[in-house]
Amino acid sequence: MATARQNSSSASSKAKKNKTLRIGFIGTGGIADLQLRLLAKRKDVVVTALSDVNQETLARRQSELPDTQCYSDYKAMLSREKLDAVSVCTPNILHMQATIDALRAGNHVLCEKPLSMTVAEARKMLAAAKSARKKLVIGFQYRYDPRTQYLRQAMEEGQFGNILYARVQAMRRRGIPNWGVFGRKELQGGGPLIDIGVHVLEMTHYTMGAPTPISASADMFTYLGNKPSGGIQSMWPNWDHETYTVEDLAVGRIRFDNGAVLHIESAFAAHVPDPSLMNFQLMGDKGGATWSPTVIFTDEAGHMVNKEPAWLADTAFDKVFARKMNGFVDHVLYNKPTIAPATDGLKVQAMLNALYASADKNGKEVAIKL
Numbered sequence: 001m002a003t004a005r006q007n008s009s010s011a012s013s014k015a016k017k018n019k020t021l022r023i024g025f026i027g028t029g030g031i032a033d034l035q036l037r038l039l040a041k042r043k044d045v046v047v048t049a050l051s052d053v054n055q056e057t058l059a060r061r062q063s064e065l066p067d068t069q070c071y072s073d074y075k076a077m078l079s080r081e082k083l084d085a086v087s088v089c090t091p092n093i094l095h096m097q098a099t100i101d102a103l104r105a106g107n108h109v110l111c112e113k114p115l116s117m118t119v120a121e122a123r124k125m126l127a128a129a130k131s132a133r134k135k136l137v138i139g140f141q142y143r144y145d146p147r148t149q150y151l152r153q154a155m156e157e158g159q160f161g162n163i164l165y166a167r168v169q170a171m172r173r174r175g176i177p178n179w180g181v182f183g184r185k186e187l188q189g190g191g192p193l194i195d196i197g198v199h200v201l202e203m204t205h206y207t208m209g210a211p212t213p214i215s216a217s218a219d220m221f222t223y224l225g226n227k228p229s230g231g232i233q234s235m236w237p238n239w240d241h242e243t244y245t246v247e248d249l250a251v252g253r254i255r256f257d258n259g260a261v262l263h264i265e266s267a268f269a270a271h272v273p274d275p276s277l278m279n280f281q282l283m284g285d286k287g288g289a290t291w292s293p294t295v296i297f298t299d300e301a302g303h304m305v306n307k308e309p310a311w312l313a314d315t316a317f318d319k320v321f322a323r324k325m326n327g328f329v330d331h332v333l334y335n336k337p338t339i340a341p342a343t344d345g346l347k348v349q350a351m352l353n354a355l356y357a358s359a360d361k362n363g364k365e366v367a368i369k370l
């Protein structure tokens with residue numbers, strides 16, 4: 001016979017089983033497409049509504065999800081649909097307003113990276129989540145990567161000692177997006193640094209234990225994106241060079257309040273060996289590491305030793321991205337803790353903005369005040 005305790009726990013697991021997350025999308029372009037495909041694998045998620053100003057994109061998504069309501073105005077979606085959560089997948093310029101509107105309409109929000117265009121915007125988003133008492137999660141999928149989790153735990157165990165230096169690289173040899181608005185500074189806030197550099201910067205910063213940045217300096221170069229793509233074979237030819245106002249290559253330095261220093265290199269286009277490289281390296285007073293290959297460099301038993309995990313969960317992009325989507329759903333629906341609260345986006349935003357501000361001042365170091 002079942003005890004009262006067993007009965008109540010099976011009742012609560014039944015309640016959990018019956019929970020459903022109704023989600024709407026603001027922006028249904030490339031990354032929303034991936035998010036939608038991954039959410040479709042969950043029985044406890046219903047994609048209720050989609051919004052996009054681009055009718056063609058919206059029609060394409062609607063043909064894939066015929067039961068979903070579609071809106072060209074996201075505000076109409078927010079006021080008419082009964083949603084629990086919203087995913088914000090617009091160009092960066094809209095992250096703040098769309099997120100705040102969705103929160104105020106009573107939704108939990110997953111906002112794609114970067115959190116916003118500026119630190120002031122990021123603060124408004126965090127304040128809106130607090131006053132709406134809703135969850136706000138940032139789309140930092142690389143911290144869900146098993147390699148990052150392994151190195152983060154090694155950091156927590158003290159295997160690196162004090163981390164003195166980090167080297168961050170997000171480099172494409174010729175990978176200027178030929179869709180969307182990734183070349184338009186006024187809509188994205190910048191180029192490769194804020195678009196792909198942000199991923200490696202944030203996972204490195206997370207692995208370092210999120211020290212507080214105090215200053216940054218950077219130099220940025222534009223030499224290819226503002227010209228026609230020409231006859232060179234590359235990942236995405238024929239980008240819109242006429243509207244291209246972002247950097248091709250950014251190199252920067254960040255100082256932290258604990259004395260650590262981080263160097264970052266990020267490019268949409270650079271004459272480098274790899275077509276596409278995402279990696280970081282840590283150097284501490286007790287140990288160091290590279291993310292890929294995933295190796296810890298340390299001293300043990302009187303020898304210099306390289307340690308590698310014998311097994312890691314799948315690190316394929318879609319598998320890692322699925323963990324981010326599942327992390328959001330489980331956080332909102334079942335109250336599981338998230339490893340990507342939007343509050344973690346604030347220091348990252350401050351670093352990005354300070355790097356751009358320094359480049360605007362010909363590389364002069366700028367202070368970061370948080």
Ligand SMILES: NC(=O)c1ccc[n+]([C@@H]2O[C@H](COP(=O)([O-])OP(=O)(O)OC[C@H]3O[C@@H](n4cnc5c(N)ncnc54)[C@H](O)[C@@H]3O)[C@@H](O)[C@H]2O)c1
Nearest residue numbers: 027028029030031051052053054057089090092112113180
């Ligand atoms: N986490 C990742 O790995 C990753 C990868 C790619 C992009 N992103 C982020 O996702 C966001 C979108 O990027 P994308 O690649 O999907 O770009 P995209 O250009 O493919 O899609 C953006 C969509 O937003 C729509 N949009 C613009 N204004 C809108 C509005 N007012 N209301 C509703 N929709 C609007 C556009 O019409 C477009 O369909 C960016 O912030 C980008 O940084 C994240």
